Amino acid sequence: ARPGARLEDGFAVLRVLRADGADGLPGYRLQGWCGDLSVNCAAGPTRRPAPAVSLARLRQDGEGHYPSEVLRGIHLWSENQYELAHWINRIRARHGDDLHLVVWDDTGYDLPWELLLVPGDAALDLVGGPLGALVAVARWTTVRDPGQDGLPADSGDCHGRVLGYLHQDMADDGRLFTSYAHRLHRLMTPFLSDLDTQDDRTGLVYLGCHGTYGDTVPGLTLGDRTWAELNGEPMSALRRDRSLVCLNACDSGRFVDNRAQGEEALRGFAELFLRKGAGGCIVSSGKVGDLEARAMARRLVREVAEHPRR
Template sequence: MLRGIRLWSDNQYELAGWVNRIRARHGDDLRLVVWDDTGYDLPWELLLLPGDAAAGLAGGPLGAVIAVARWTTVRDLSQGGLPAETGDCHGRVLGYLHQDMADDGRVFTSYAHRLHRRMTPFLSDLDTQDDRTGLVYLGCHGTYGEAVPGLTLGDRTWAELNGESMSVLRRDGSLVCLNACDSGRFVDNRAQGEEALRGFAELFLRKGAGGCIVSSGKVGDLEARAMARRLVREVAEHPRRPVVRTLRDFRVRALEEFGSLAELPRVRNDDGQVDVVGQKRVLRLLYAFMFHYYGHPGTALRLTAVDALGTEGGGGR
């Protein structure tokens, strides 16, 4: 897959040249919003940019050299254009954890939280919770299909979740994190009479979320789940840092652990056996880049802390 991405990147020389020009102009202050309504699952964060020694630019994957946010057309006439700057997402954690992902709850022990093991009471709280909610977190299974009926999150279909009000999201502008397989993928909904892309990121943004962290691939692997938990922990531990910068730094470390992209592991060794060690290295790198953020690039997460006595503190850690 990485070799395919390299070939795809080599064919985007005009785009890469433009990105490097704005990198040279804005430096580390650059924040890029990728608005992609193609439905092609393009791996923008892995677009390989060439280095430019004269301009002092290092080469590497787009999502590791620039703070990148994504956006999609939100199908709500009251919302238009690019994501609005809404400030940070702050408050408690409200979550749903499938029994297979109960360990995700350990990420939030230092913060005021309410975690559910059943979807119905979770969705009820998402309509009625009085406390300000900074993060809405779902750790569960997800499915993807060629049409909207094939999209599920937990034990709910896209259509069922679309019918929920989720009024807490619009009231608080909470950040939503979907630690579920394929939660960041979209499908063309022409089969149901509209020329539109539908998916869970668009759904939660339309309901009022201040931003969404989603997965473009599978998180069933234990290592992928652990990586997702580590990412959420890092986002929570840096309340003054935009989510996109934490994601960028997260990818940079994964790239450092992988090593040079100029020397990619072969799929098979000379004896015809799969290079298991090399392919696991590739998977770890791909996992780090499959978590995408949809929303304003300035958004941060500030969770309400809990002190040693179990009472709420004043701010995020």
């Protein structure tokens, strides 16, 4: 069966896959479906890797682009996706505010689908704007684990205490959890021990720390641990409780093509925590400023508390 075919009414899936164009150059193709409304876009000259529109280009020391230039690039990129925009407006017209879009992008191209500029349609009484401001958008990512049959069906309900790790620079984040049952650590080792051995149900796992990104997996770090070190941790509570994981760290949502280590797979921290059993991950696709990080954390706690089963 087609992945997502059994989603509830009002859910749509946009599948983004690597593909070569007719000229043999690398790019991507699109498959979208929402009930009987579908879209298919072949790879071609307007569907190429687009590093200039990646949000990772913002806030890069010495080589970052001005935000205004990145946004202009996103505007041009969006104009080239007119077939996709037409489909999005059709499903918006059908489902209105009840529409939920799942973007399943395994390209590793860092394409900012949430910022795709969708034009308005007066005939359908639809306003335009960034996709993520018009529609509830979430992402799927493929998890490759020979030891599992696939992604667990249950997404979890964020019920239970907060378990967290806070780097000393993010210690103020701890104030957000004072009204909730919580256990916060300043050191990674006891945090990881709790994530594996604690009996209390854990609804939210929160890491507020620094993150780094590199062109290969060894360049990925979260706090004082590399991707490989975290990959070696069992984190048993995640699969038991299907906890929501928030990685409030720079570049925590970016992926690396791991061909350098002999596999055809995208690896990153979101993939790692999902593979360990997390019910979902909230991550960053670029650099995160301190003020933005705290604002995001406050909103996260409020949303999870008000809508634990969303």
